[in-house]
Amino acid sequence: MSDQNQQPYELSDLYRIRHTAAHVLAQAVLALYPAAKLAIGPPIDNGFYYDFDLGLDDDGRRRTFKPDDLPWLEKRMRQIIAGKHPLVYREISAAEARQLFHDQPYKLELIDELSHSGEPISTYRQDSFEDLCRGPHVAHTGQIAPDAFQLMSIAGAYWRGDENRPMLQRIYGTAWPHKQELKAHLHMLAEARQRDHRKLGRELEIFILDDEIGPGLPLWLPNGNILREELERLAREMEDAAGYVYVSTPHIAKEALYLRSGHLPYYEDEMYAGMEREGATYYLKPMNCPFHHKIFGSKPRSYRDLPLRLSEYGTVYRYEQSGTLMGLLRVRGQTQNDAHIYCAESQLAAEFSAVLALYRHYFALFGIDKYVMRLSKHSKAGLGKKYVDDETMWLKMEDLIRQVMISENVPFVEADDEAAFYGPKIDVQIWSAIGREFSIATNQVDFAQPARFDLTFTNEQGVSEMPFCIHRAPLGSHERFIGFLIEHYAGNFPVWLSPEQVRVIPITDAHQAYAAELTAQLRATGIRAQAMVGSERMNAKVRQAQQMKLPYMLIVGDQEMADGTVSVRERSGIQQQGVAVAAFVQHVKGVVDGRSPHL
């Protein structure tokens, strides 16, 4: 990614620099904490990290790095770098390796794995520090620019990412060939903070989070609610055209429903605890599907009714781990662009492709050109635990999706052990302008729940048959998608999405009546407009409207009042005076109706 030439990152000089920087960091840490146990220290995007186990302190608590350690370690690293120590490679036997790392339990675990797999075991040594490593590295430590790396943060990290294993201390660093690139990277991080949806969400009055409401439960302000409504309108138009019908379902249901759906056995950890009333236990719904299944099953269905596409912007609640909550990206209550398509097995492929077409339409509309589709599959080990126990079906459905993706020419990657409990799925990952990943859309095949709900239809032969179900959510949830859009557009929403499309700014009090009349006229045509009264000077009003990133400002004074025109200032700063009101309205309507990505 950060590589200018075409060679893969793993073979680049930068990869070597970062890898060696990680070793230098480890050497520095051993100088500060001689008893530290080393885990792993790989290069990563933009830098490197190294994981350490610092042992226990005098009170028997796990010792941790202190923020003050970082400057000390950086200084020590520069000393090591200045020594221009060569990186010396050698291959050793497993026995030698065990001897060499006899007091390094994490290394011993790695050595065991390596010796089992038969891979060669090697080390790199610089100065007095020798580390188990396959490389590659730079020739000597002097090849790391002392002013082009920086230690960034301290974090806890489980050994091998497994929460049942020890919590290690991780230090993240960033490293670059030259000082300029480091500065550019730090600058980019600062820019990203400006564009963060949490910051813009507050500044543009889109949503807030309130401690007393609860973590991960956003409140949508009037501006944010307009974004939701516009997205729902869009979805509604697309789905009407694609033959969906709309339903509405409650937010809670009795235990029995989730026992039947399988959510309670498979998904309980992610559900809010039950509420008891008159001997019955109710749960907040973590998914909309069981409700839609009930609607499908509410009357006898014929093959003529299929595919039946039930759609709902449904609100679901999931108890996400507190540490994973983040702005609108990971929340505990969200409203999903949900639908369930019930169809015969023979219709599955066609329906799956139709949903993919919907995705492509949305991506084009929002200018999302970088995305990855993941085919998330079951794992053999998870059958009967995380996944319904029917391996034949899993393999069959995974292959069906694979074939559709191939025939539709949609690039995708495959991931084991990431499916829903009721079937395999396609997940779509997109990246906002600041590089944050958003897993938004999902498209799942369900062969388990229709059986659990005894769903049937009568086929052409008059025989009862079980339908399949496709769960799909191309626009994900409002929370995630709007979080994405805020960063994607940096708050400069296209006009059709802009909560306030036009702000009318009178130059003096004498022009207020004209401004009010204009605003009423604009509103009558469906344009979201507001007059800005108040005693600030016009300049201040313009500034405020710019800060709110409003697409159009209409400035009206004597001139405009006299000839019934407006002076148009676009968000970009472009101005045009003496514009006829009708012409302006026509322009805005055109841009809005076409959902133009530009002004």
Next chain:
RNA sequence: GCCAGCUUAGCUCAGUCGGUAGAGCGACGCACUCGUAAUGCGUAGGUCAAGGGUUCGACUCCCUUAGCUGGCUCCA
């Protein structure tokens, strides 16, 4: 959930060595009536996240809790 850090006015942030708080913006009021990114003056606004402890005295030190932020296998 786990690790670390943070939490001072609506927002962004100062606050020295422990002696009970400040600024800018915003809000409100008054004056100004102005041509494309900040008019001036004034007023109000704080249980320093919450609870407990140490101390003559705590925003400041210690403990607990809550919330937020960065992380939690881009494999030696």
